[in-house]
Amino acid sequence: MAKSKAPKNCMNCPHHEVVRDPDPDDWFCDDDKAIVCTLTPNPKKKPRSRFLSERSPHRVVMCAIRPYNLRKEATSPAWCPIKQQEEAQAVKD
Numbered sequence: 001m002a003k004s005k006a007p008k009n010c011m012n013c014p015h016h017e018v019v020r021d022p023d024p025d026d027w028f029c030d031d032d033k034a035i036v037c038t039l040t041p042n043p044k045k046k047p048r049s050r051f052l053s054e055r056s057p058h059r060v061v062m063c064a065i066r067p068y069n070l071r072k073e074a075t076s077p078a079w080c081p082i083k084q085q086e087e088a089q090a091v092k093d
């Protein structure tokens with residue numbers, strides 16, 4: 001089996017985006033961030049949500065992250081479209 005080219009960490013992927021995700025109930029988490037995948041639409045999109053990450057048009061990889069923990073919490077998810085594409089290709093081969 002060929003070695004996977006899917007990034008293990010979304011921070012190493014050109015398709016990630018870091019967005020502000022302040023906790024509306026916690027002033028000291030005002031600088032929280034979320035990581036979203038720009039290749040995947042957000043299945044839980046809630047246009048009226050109080051949380052920025054839920055209003056995002058892109059699927060959230062991880063929300064409510066302290067800024068200094070971004071890389072630590074950005075492990076690419078099982079639903080990563082690059083991983084899914086590789087798995088689908090492997091089944092065909």
Ligand code: SF4
Nearest residue numbers: 010013015016037080
């Ligand atoms: S989920 Fe996959 S495609 Fe999306 S940002 Fe992360 S590594 Fe990139």
